[in-house]
Amino acid sequence: MDYYSFERTKMMLEYKKNKNRGFTLIELVAVITLLMLLASLALPKYTEIVDKQRLKTDASTAVQLASIAETWYLENKTSSTFDVSKLTDHIKKVYGGIEPKSQYLKDKTFSVSLNDGKATVKLESIEFVKDGIFNEASIETTDLTPTPVEE
Template sequence: IYPVQKNLGFTLIELLVVVLIIGILSAVALPQYTKAVEKSRASEGITLVRAAAQAQKAFYLANGKYTADFSDLDFTFPGNPSGSCFNTKNFSVCLHDVNASSMHIQAMRSDRNATGLWYIIFYIQRDKPDCVAPASDAAANRFCRSFNPVSEPCPETGFNCYAI
């Protein structure tokens, strides 16, 4: 007589429960992961803008005015600076509204498909970087509020500024 073999596999119900649990965990974890990736990209933009601002301040102290050309600054930027802009993998950084006593530096994401359209902008008059979002873009404002929940008056109309 042959011995009776036990079924050593999983039942369909057990497999469905495991798949359901994995689905629930991924639904909770994926948005948090996406937000963490976006914030790490923003930290790159913040670093680039602060470095450009420091270089502009040094140029201003030496020359009594701001420059509209990155090649005038005593700093090596990543990417290829050409005139008032340079590009990295994640950002396009540009000098805007440059005159003798004011200017601002803007880092705009190269990939505009994630989390709305936000910018990192350093206004020389405010002496700090801001996360700037169009007032009408709820996703961008939600992202910028993750740095600072309170918006401030923004120099540009139609935008909300959140100090970083």
């Protein structure tokens, strides 16, 4: 056996050794299928958790808005220039010049009303009051419980 044959045999062995390093197409398809299955099982739960957290954030914002409105009412009810329409301007001022927007219902704004010093905060079909009443879903905090809104 000459030197050339030996080198060629050595190269062929190296080629075969390197050839078996990768994954087969079946292995790759199996892994991708498994990952897709896991993602399809996890995505609905993730979406549910995110939506629930957004609703909790909106409930917290509503409680803050009710507190701001009631405090504003107590500070201004005896003023000779008392005007409930100025409440929105006060809320924007407290929030740094912007109107608070919903996280649950994208780009919707809260509406705040006062009735004898008691604030009610609404967001589309959801009604929040400082005592924790709202109509959409149950929220697991001590301040909030669900109640239907009369329309």
